[in-house]
Amino acid sequence: MKRALIILSGGLDSTVLAHDILARGEKQLAAVSFDYGQKHTRELECAARQAALLGIEHQTIALPFIGELFDSALLKKGDELPKGHYEDDNMKQTVVPNRNMIMLSIATGIAISQQRTELFYGAHGGDHAIYPDCRPDFVEAMKSALQLCDWQKIKLHVPYLQDDKAKIVKHGLNLGVDFAQTWTCYAGGAHPCGKCGSCVERAQAFALNKVKDPLLTSQ
Amino acid sequence: MKRALIILSGGLDSTVLAHDILARGEKQLAAVSFDYGQKHTRELECAARQAALLGIEHQTIALPFIGELFDSALLKKGDELPKGHYEDDNMKQTVVPNRNMIMLSIATGIAISQQRTELFYGAHGGDHAIYPDCRPDFVEAMKSALQLCDWQKIKLHVPYLQDDKAKIVKHGLNLGVDFAQTWTCYAGGAHPCGKCGSCVERAQAFALNKVKDPLLTSQ
Numbered sequence: 412m413k414r415a416l417i418i419l420s421g422g423l424d425s426t427v428l429a430h431d432i433l434a435r436g437e438k439q440l441a442a443v444s445f446d447y448g449q450k451h452t453r454e455l456e457c458a459a460r461q462a463a464l465l466g467i468e469h470q471t472i473a474l475p476f477i478g479e480l481f482d483s484a485l486l487k488k489g490d491e492l493p494k495g496h497y498e499d500d501n502m503k504q505t506v507v508p509n510r511n512m513i514m515l516s517i518a519t520g521i522a523i524s525q526q527r528t529e530l531f532y533g534a535h536g537g538d539h540a541i542y543p544d545c546r547p548d549f550v551e552a553m554k555s556a557l558q559l560c561d562w563q564k565i566k567l568h569v570p571y572l573q574d575d576k577a578k579i580v581k582h583g584l585n586l587g588v589d590f591a592q593t594w595t596c597y598a599g600g601a602h603p604c605g606k607c608g609s610c611v612e613r614a615q616a617f618a619l620n621k622v623k624d625p626l627l628t629s630q
Numbered sequence: 631m632k633r634a635l636i637i638l639s640g641g642l643d644s645t646v647l648a649h650d651i652l653a654r655g656e657k658q659l660a661a662v663s664f665d666y667g668q669k670h671t672r673e674l675e676c677a678a679r680q681a682a683l684l685g686i687e688h689q690t691i692a693l694p695f696i697g698e699l700f701d702s703a704l705l706k707k708g709d710e711l712p713k714g715h716y717e718d719d720n721m722k723q724t725v726v727p728n729r730n731m732i733m734l735s736i737a738t739g740i741a742i743s744q745q746r747t748e749l750f751y752g753a754h755g756g757d758h759a760i761y762p763d764c765r766p767d768f769v770e771a772m773k774s775a776l777q778l779c780d781w782q783k784i785k786l787h788v789p790y791l792q793d794d795k796a797k798i799v800k801h802g803l804n805l806g807v808d809f810a811q812t813w814t815c816y817a818g819g820a821h822p823c824g825k826c827g828s829c830v831e832r833a834q835a836f837a838l839n840k841v842k843d844p845l846l847t848s849q
Contacts, residue, residue, distance in 0.1 A: 470699075476692075509739035510739070512731075512738070512775065516728055516735045517732055520696065520726075520727040523727035523728060524699060543778065544779050544780070549775065555771040559763075559765065559767050560730070560763050560768055561725070
């Protein structure tokens, strides 16, 4: 495998993916995270810790204009977070308009500048109902665009695109991922709120694996 | 026409395009510019002046991470600017990796947040040889991606994609564009350098229209 870059949110999916890439023998993985004015920075702190645990280069890029100009309940200035199941229609309030294309396009510019050719991102099957920029059609369009945006082609890998969260948790358990150092809750309290869509989906994924979420037991 | 947003660099092409859109009857055009660590800010100053002249909303978004992390002769920290014709191979040193996708993706997020549905950018035919992210294939891929990135579809318009710069100058002359308030030179001196590819192409475009460039005569 060639020199690779991963968009590491500090959530469960991209963290398992980073472990997965290294387990497959990639020696030159680096990670990038984005601070786009989310309601909290717990996820970004987890991203930094996971990168340190994995011994990979990591940087966090600030995108303050998103927090200032964009409209989403996921942002500090946004509305109150909706409660319910991750795939419920009211979760669409948490879409940050075009967030993933922005992150992918910046990561691509960094990858090209560092002579990297492989870009990984952790969209998964559960994201499709709510997040338009996690759908397979969007991923296909981005794969095409990333082959054309520079004289150096960038290959986009989204290996969990059809997997549900339970399968990703199972995979992470096999890889020895420390899930206590991943953050999924949309809110940024001392403990996960347990009520937002993201918490509900995570709890279901651990339950299906018949494993306790160490993030909950450690707090 | 619906509510539209234009990426306005302050160069000649996007400035003519802004005038063009308004001349076609668009009432709710807004403009966005990007400060990505270019060697100078003369172009951005022109963008602000043109937006004021046109009476349209305008904002400049800072992307300091490009200047810090990306590799290009167009950036402050980059190598010396190459000299020659705009379409010469050495001009590829001035590519800022994936710059246009980054600008398009951010502009799209803003457009969606403001309930705009039309996005304009001023890539032209002369750009194709050097700038991969101005080529028709790239534009087509981006058009597809922008139809899928959000639940609200964004339509990308690149009306000068097949036009040469002489045709754009002609169009601008007919529209009464003040070309003294546009900046094209890659360098940021008191006067255009006259030697970089961008200056050479601009001079050729005015010469083909048998008109003196007012930017040169006014200085």
